[in-house]
Amino acid sequence: MQHLVRGISSAGRVVPDMDGQPFLVDKALGAYVWDQNGRKYIDTALGFGATFLGHTDPEVTEAVRLAIERGSMPAYAHLLEEEAAASLAAHTQDLSKIIFLNSGSEAVHLACRTARAVTGRGKIVKMAAGYDGWFDEVAFGNAGSPEALMASNVRPRNGNTLLLRFNDFVDAELLFSECDDVAAVVLEPMMANAGCVLAKPGYLEHVVRLARCRGALVIMDEVLMGFRLHPGLASHYLGVSPDLATVGKAIGNGYAVAALVGRPDLMSAFEDGRVARAGTYNGNPVACAAVNASMKIVDNIDYEQLRQSGDALREQIRISFAENGVEVVTSGYGTVFTLWRSRLAPGDYHEAAQLADPSFAAEMHIALRREGAMSMFSPYGRHYICARSSKAIMQQLTECFATAAKQLTV
Numbered sequence: 329m330q331h332l333v334r335g336i337s338s339a340g341r342v343v344p345d346m347d348g349q350p351f352l353v354d355k356a357l358g359a360y361v362w363d364q365n366g367r368k369y370i371d372t373a374l375g376f377g378a379t380f381l382g383h384t385d386p387e388v389t390e391a392v393r394l395a396i397e398r399g400s401m402p403a404y405a406h407l408l409e410e411e412a413a414a415s416l417a418a419h420t421q422d423l424s425k426i427i428f429l430n431s432g433s434e435a436v437h438l439a440c441r442t443a444r445a446v447t448g449r450g451k452i453v454k455m456a457a458g459y460d461g462w463f464d465e466v467a468f469g470n471a472g473s474p475e476a477l478m479a480s481n482v483r484p485r486n487g488n489t490l491l492l493r494f495n496d497f498v499d500a501e502l503l504f505s506e507c508d509d510v511a512a513v514v515l516e517p518m519m520a521n522a523g524c525v526l527a528k529p530g531y532l533e534h535v536v537r538l539a540r541c542r543g544a545l546v547i548m549d550e551v552l553m554g555f556r557l558h559p560g561l562a563s564h565y566l567g568v569s570p571d572l573a574t575v576g577k578a579i580g581n582g583y584a585v586a587a588l589v590g591r592p593d594l595m596s597a598f599e600d601g602r603v604a605r606a607g608t609y610n611g612n613p614v615a616c617a618a619v620n621a622s623m624k625i626v627d628n629i630d631y632e633q634l635r636q637s638g639d640a641l642r643e644q645i646r647i648s649f650a651e652n653g654v655e656v657v658t659s660g661y662g663t664v665f666t667l668w669r670s671r672l673a674p675g676d677y678h679e680a681a682q683l684a685d686p687s688f689a690a691e692m693h694i695a696l697r698r699e700g701a702m703s704m705f706s707p708y709g710r711h712y713i714c715a716r717s718s719k720a721i722m723q724q725l726t727e728c729f730a731t732a733a734k735q736l737t738v
Contacts, residue, residue, distance in 0.1 A: 340376070343705045344690070346697055356383035359714040359721050361702060369702040370725050374712040376704075377552050377664060380578035381625055382714045388581045388621040395617035402613070412616035415623040416579060416587060419560040423573055425595035427588045428611035428619075432551030433461030435574035435586040436514065438605060440465065442572060443512035443545045445602040446594055453503060453513040453544075456484070456491040457677035459521035460514050460549050465489050471522040471708050472684075476677060492535075494519050495528045495676045500535050504542045512545040515570070517553045517562035523668070523680045523708040524660030532568045545594070551576040551586060556663050557635075559626040581622045585615035629715050637722055638662025638713045644726045648733040663713045667692065684708060688736070695732035701725060 335350070336342055343351050352364040359382055361371045374380070381388065395408060413426040429435050440452050452465070457476040460466040468486040469475040475484040475491060483503070484491045490507065493499040494516075504510065513535055519525035536546050548570035553562040555578040563570050571594060576586030597603045609615075639662040649656040658665040659673035669688050674680035684707035693705050704710055714721075 340706075343693070343702075346694060351697075351702070358382040358384070359717050367700075369697070369700050370721060370728065372696075372701060372703045372711040372713075372725070374714055375582055376577070377556070377710070377712050378577040378580075379582040380555065380663075380712075380715050381581045381622065382716045383582065385581055385621075385625070385716075387625060388583070388618050391617040391621035392583065392614055395613040398613065400612065400614050401609070406613055406616075408613050408616035408620065409611045412611070412619040412623075415620050416575070416589065419555070419623060419626075420573065420575075420589045421560070421564055422569070422591055423561070423589040425590055425592050427595070427598065427605060428615060429586045429588065429607060430584050430609050430615070431461070432549075432574060432576040432586045433463050434607070435551065435576060435588045436461045436466060436547070436549055437463050438588050438603075439547045439572045439574055439590075440512060440514070442588070442590070442594065442597055442603050443547060445597050447511045447543065447545060449509045449511035449544070450488045451507060451509045451511060452489045453492050453510055454489060455494045455514070455516060455519065457494065457522040457525075457680070458514070458516050458519055458549070460516075461551075466514070471677065471680070476522075477681060493676070494522070494525065495531050497531065497534055500538055504538050504544075508542070510539070510542065510544040512547045512572075513539045514547045514549055515563075515568075516549050517557075517566055517568075518660065519677065519680075520552045520660075520664065520710060521708060522677050523674060523684070524658075524664060524666040524710060525674055525676060525680055526659065527566070528675065532563070532566060536568055536570075545571040547571070548573040550574060552664075554578060555622075555626055557661060558631050559629065578626070579622055580615055580618040581625075583615055583618035584609075585619060587619075626715075634713065634715055634717075635662035637717070637719075638665070641713070641722055641726055641729075645729045645733070648726075648730040649736075652733050652736075654733070654736070660710070663715075664710050666708065666710055680708070691736055692732060695735045696728055698735075699728040699731050701728040 355362040417424045456469050457471040469491045548563040554575040558565045572590040642658040655671045657673045668683050686707045689707040
């Protein structure tokens with residue numbers, strides 16, 4: 329690792345050495361990854377949720393292979409692009425116009441640019457402790473930063489981007505009373521990067537209502553949660569209708585693709601020249617082939633069974649720790665959740681920050697790793713469940729957590 333900075337291209341993927349050995353993935357297939365020594369692990373990071381269907385899904389892989397054979401990077405429009413857009417739009421209700429990009433960060437950036445052009449306003453509001461990409465404009469106030477706690481009466485801002493306390497009804501009202509230049513609010517269905525903090529009943533609807541009353545657009549950042557709760561946007565599943573949404577990860581099952589989806593009247597801003605966009609790799613055949621294949625597969629997933637399987641795992645984790653005299657709780661959903669050493673799950677980021685325990689998280693990562701399960705290395709880390717995890721895999725993962733619980737409570 330003499331040339332890669334810190335040995336990796338994204339800081340979020342760093343995991344510690346164990347017994348003096350680094351962890352390097354040699355192969356990934358289904359719910360598993362293999363390290364450089366050939367050891368097999370159940371993967372609970374799953375590309376930070378990108379490989380929802382499991383690593384190297386055979387149908388997606390075959391579609392990509394065929395696309396590569398026909399040319400991976402033409403400079404022109406190609407047959408797969410509209411097909412992929414149509415297959416995605418079939419799952420996003422009234423957000424029927426699509427622009428493909430290469431990453432969630434790009435999609436959020438373009439969504440904000442669109443909102444400013446359409447409304448003629450300058451300010452963007454994002455959730456404190458939320459993660460909406462690493463571009464300068466929104467790359468602040470993330471979980472773990474001082475700004476995310478919003479400890480003073482001065483609202484944190486980065487240029488024209490302001491922070492809003494997630495799950496704080498009063499703060500939302502205060503923000504719109506003190507600021508009349510909001511182009512859009514960027515919401516998340518669940519504060520995943522803050523430890524899978526669920527929205528309180530009525531909170532998302534409250535913010536949407538306030539935004540619309542004040543002439544601001546609602547951007548739902550679904551790069552992580554899209555297609556995880558049902559075959560479509562999590563916001564629609566939760567009864568919320570955004571004006572624009574960003575999707576990624578699951579729509580390509582591990583291939584580099586994201587998209588901005590929006591209402592036709594708003595997306596017309598690209599047609600009349602109000603909004604500029606470009607990108608050599610946007611909507612390339614490889615990405616579009618992955619989207620087409622993934623959309624066909626998600627329509628046949630038994631989401632209810634998947635959720636129940638994940639919820640059963642969460643309950644077994646709680647029981648395993650309780651049997652060893654330790655209270656733990658999980659937050660999130662059956663397909664993605666965070667483990668806390670606490671009796672109650674956090675209801676907002678302030679509580680999550682108080683519960684965050686780097687030592688416990690690090691010990692859990694190592695304990696699981698010794699038992700053959702890889703996980704994210706963070707006190708706000710998430711455990712993902714693959715859509716095609718069998719009962720045998722779920723049982724094996726349950727046993728990994730049970731053994732880890734014994735090791736951590738000795």
